[in-house]
Amino acid sequence: MSQHHQTIILPPAGLADWNSVMKKLISEAAPGSTDLDCGDSQLGVKELQKIINSIQKSGLSIERITSSVPETIVSAKALGHQSNLVFRRTYKANQAEVPSTSPTNTKRLKSNLLFHSYTLRSGDDLTTEGDLLLYGDVNPGARISAGGDVMIWGTLRGVAHAGKNGDESAKIIALQLRPVQLRIAQIIARGPKEKPLPGLAEQARLVAGQIIIEPAETRFNRN
Amino acid sequence: MCPVAPNTRTILICSGKGGVGKTTLTANLGIALASQGVSTVVLDADFGLRNLDLLLGLENRIVYTAQEVLEGNCRLDQALVKHKQQPNLSLLPAGNPRMLEWLKPNDMQKIVGMLQDQFDYVLIDCPAGVEDGFKNAVSASKEAIVITTPEVSAVRDADRVIGLLNTNGIKPVQLVLNRVRPKMIESQEMLSVDDVTDILALPLLGLVLEDEQVIISTNRGEPLTLSGTKSPAARCYSNIAKRLQGENIPLIDPAKEGGGLRDRFLRLMQTKII
Numbered sequence: 443m444s445q446h447h448q449t450i451i452l453p454p455a456g457l458a459d460w461n462s463v464m465k466k467l468i469s470e471a472a473p474g475s476t477d478l479d480c481g482d483s484q485l486g487v488k489e490l491q492k493i494i495n496s497i498q499k500s501g502l503s504i505e506r507i508t509s510s511v512p513e514t515i516v517s518a519k520a521l522g523h524q525s526n527l528v529f530r531r532t533y534k535a536n537q538a539e540v541p542s543t544s545p546t547n548t549k550r551l552k553s554n555l556l557f558h559s560y561t562l563r564s565g566d567d568l569t570t571e572g573d574l575l576l577y578g579d580v581n582p583g584a585r586i587s588a589g590g591d592v593m594i595w596g597t598l599r600g601v602a603h604a605g606k607n608g609d610e611s612a613k614i615i616a617l618q619l620r621p622v623q624l625r626i627a628q629i630i631a632r633g634p635k636e637k638p639l640p641g642l643a644e645q646a647r648l649v650a651g652q653i654i655i656e657p658a659e660t661r662f663n664r665n
Numbered sequence: 666m667c668p669v670a671p672n673t674r675t676i677l678i679c680s681g682k683g684g685v686g687k688t689t690l691t692a693n694l695g696i697a698l699a700s701q702g703v704s705t706v707v708l709d710a711d712f713g714l715r716n717l718d719l720l721l722g723l724e725n726r727i728v729y730t731a732q733e734v735l736e737g738n739c740r741l742d743q744a745l746v747k748h749k750q751q752p753n754l755s756l757l758p759a760g761n762p763r764m765l766e767w768l769k770p771n772d773m774q775k776i777v778g779m780l781q782d783q784f785d786y787v788l789i790d791c792p793a794g795v796e797d798g799f800k801n802a803v804s805a806s807k808e809a810i811v812i813t814t815p816e817v818s819a820v821r822d823a824d825r826v827i828g829l830l831n832t833n834g835i836k837p838v839q840l841v842l843n844r845v846r847p848k849m850i851e852s853q854e855m856l857s858v859d860d861v862t863d864i865l866a867l868p869l870l871g872l873v874l875e876d877e878q879v880i881i882s883t884n885r886g887e888p889l890t891l892s893g894t895k896s897p898a899a900r901c902y903s904n905i906a907k908r909l910q911g912e913n914i915p916l917i918d919p920a921k922e923g924g925g926l927r928d929r930f931l932r933l934m935q936t937k938i939i
Contacts, residue, residue, distance in 0.1 A: 488833075563825060565825040565828060583825065597863075
């Protein structure tokens with residue numbers, strides 16, 4: 443039997459009586475450990491520390507912090523907590539809304555694209571269940587991973603993992619592809635030694651069990 | 666919240682990796698700023714392994730430390746050590762290295778708040794690493810200078826530190842590239858300035874050339890900028906201080922720095938021919 447696990451869900455940011463709602467949530471929680479779901483609140487280190495302090499003061503310990511906002515996750519990581527990026531709208535729920543006959547199949551893009559517009563620096567880790575579009579670089583020592591495609595409008599110098607849940611059709615696309623390591627589904631490859639030509643966007647995909655790098659396709663739609 | 670004097674600049678000098686030149690930069694920048702006429706205080710936030718006092722040659726004049734000020738055992742002006750040759754510069758020594766646990770971010774903010782009332786510049790010498798000592802120092806700072814050397818490991822650590830500074834709302838963050846060897850860059854044995862700024866994506870506040878005089882001055886306890894030498898590193902440090910003050914001084918070009926008289930002569934010849 444798995445132990446019952448509780449989660450404190452942070453009230454939405456704009457709430458007028460935020461403090462009292464939060465107090466009530468904490469007082470109602472069973473003693474022991476809890477997860478903290480920050481929802482879509484964007485929290486800096488100081489704000490998050492305050493919330494964590496108020497929870498810990500009541501004797502609860504925080505096991506994991508989840509949020510759908512990367513900045514909040516980065517703050518949680520900076521404070522040394524185990525944390526995960528959770529994508530709120532699930533793929534399945536949205537799939538039904540898009541007619542399957544639509545000529546350009548944009549289901550994945552529309553429903554499940556996470557857009558992030560900061561450079562990932564050493565030690566940062568950005569992950570999502572759907573496709574991921576990053577406007578910025580992935581520096582050495584940083585990791586980026588997605589259930590679908592990883593698209594980087596910038597230079598990839600760190601580790602990228604596309605199709606982390608096993609999708610072998612997933613691709614890694616970057617304006618400049620200079621990775622330490624590439625992973626697609628279960629396959630892992632070291633980055634190439636030679637530097638790529640400037641001004642040539644490249645993509646990495648799986649062909650017959652091997653990761654190959656080639657000039658990026660200009661058509662992103664999937665069928 | 667600490668009261669903040671409107672014009673005081675509180676600058677954290679940090680690097681992540683140890684031994685890349687944080688303390689040397691703090692000491693030299695402190696002297697250079699002071700000699701340009703602004704009152705400056707340097708605060709050693711590296712409580713565990715303090716040596717800013719050594720570099721400034723002030724070790725034997727320390728009586729009280731920041732710790733005693735916070736405990737109320739002495740006044741701030743009793744703990745501040747004024748530099749004899751450069752009275753615009755003061756040092757606030759760190760506490761006893763054996764009592765590391767006493768300092769919390771709150772204490773740090775209190776100390777810096779007191780210093781901000783008296784000085785134009787507060788330079789905080791950050792400890793290496795990204796643990797408690799770093800967090801304490803960050804909590805009291807407003808802007809930062811990240812110093813790194815053109816080495817892969819130092820750049821990697823600097824990158825991590827810049828990420829942490831960004832999440833803590835420190836702005837602006839500027840970059841100093843230390844121990845640049847023009848000859849090695851030319852022969853592509855060392856990361857070039859562009860290689861480093863490509864990754865770190867920060868405005869470059871200055872380059873410091875590799876210079877044996879730095880080691881000599883460190884051992885003597887006389888910062889290079891104090892003695893008024895024409896050594897390459899001394900020139901770089903005082904340029905950084907001027908840029909910090911808003912002066913527009915062009916960066917040195919490593920390609921034009923290397924070599925002795927013969928190289929310079931040859932370059933001169935080439936430029937004349939072309």
